[in-house]
Amino acid sequence: MKNSVDENFELNEVQTLEGHTDRVWSLAWKPAPGIDGVPAVLASCSGDRTVRIWEQSPATGCFQCKAVLEDTHTRTVRSCAWSPSGKFLATSSFDATTAIWEDAGGDFSCVATLEGHENEVKSVSWNASGSLLATCGRDKSVWIWEVLPHNEFECVSVLQGHTQDVKMVQWHPSVNILISCSYDNSIKVWAEDGDSDDWHCVQTLNQSNSGHTSTVWALSFNASGDKMVTCSDDLTIKIWGCDIIRMQSGDGYAPWMHISTLSGYHDRTIFSIHWSREGIICSGAADDAIRFFTESKDDLVDGPSYKLIYKKEKAHEMDINAVQWSSMENNRLASASDDGTIKIWEFISAPGKKMHL
């Protein structure tokens, strides 16, 4: 078990948010509004069928529950995502629907319900411009919806290809490509042919091309969008890269290539992974621990390599389902667990303790 840690870092527990009466599955920080003085907002969703909105008090710095979105989903709410403008919150549920909530100054109302999946919806994601929404679920399909005026949503495409439950979908931060990961151990990349609503799978990353050998639970892009990290039940984290210039130029599809596999750091399933704007990868796992990785600046013989820089054991009492870096503060992180709580953390370098090995 690799446990080499860099003694320059500290993870401080800032606050524990209690309120949910069942496991917390997912978290989403409201996007930074781009103006000062607006408090941080976090959405959480749970097996208790509700979504909670937590807002940081400007006076005390503490997070308080400002709203409980209930009486809408009839089963576990599995995933939530804010639209890029922060005006809408999409919530996906085991009840096979995705609800769209509008935030009217703290008052949330459900303005649309997307139906179509045959059973549990596992994940929801907005594209960078907020014009498209993607969902995926246990029915093995990925749905793409277009956002129309007056809170109308239209189904653009239903993508089939995965052979098992699809765990997560994420849009690329700058290009309109969609990536999904599944219980079938593969990661699929979906793109549109021209502008014709003709979406299809342009690449599959599986065991045959350095992919995972068990369920892939989550994926996250780095800030520049030229790399992504995936985590799996196979106890590894994999880094993938693509030619982002070519991808953005629209000059045909640029495939993702395997860069690195981080193994030996986890001994339980890794459920969640998130790449911060500053390049720190955070993982949340079934062993109740949170780990931090970053690119190693040592001799780049075969390309970039990554190292573990910090590990927080027993961050929660039970499995960690989600970890998310804040959209506003670079060193703030939230984690959600089967124990029904959410924790806010501060990840900082301890100054003056620099040790060179």
Add this chain to the structure above:
Amino acid sequence: MDIFESSLNLEESHLREGYDEGYADGLISGKEEGQQVGLKTGFETGEELGFYRGCVGVWSSAIRADPNFMSARIQKTIKQMDELLQNYAILEPENEAVSDAMDALRLKFKVISASLNLKLEYKGYPKSSDAAGDIGF
């Protein structure tokens, strides 16, 4: 040597006779089974295709009556579904592309139903197992 030939080949000739008999029987029972499977599959396929044709017919009428009722995208998808139905090789049972065509039809139907907010599902001819499941409290 000729007197022994027939008895030496006895096993072989018995095998050949048995094989020929079995083959002939197989041809007959195979044809019967094939006819039953074909009838069943044909009925099921025809019923599903008919359901989709009916839906496309109703939707197309609605569009003619009020073209603004559905967005351009949904209208395009309905047209694509109509084309798939026209091109479905009904009279070519050994055409392997038919299962892909049926999958494509089912997918288009899902997309259109979701967009129109229709809670419509093709359930197929009721099976005896379905009837038992209908009793719920």
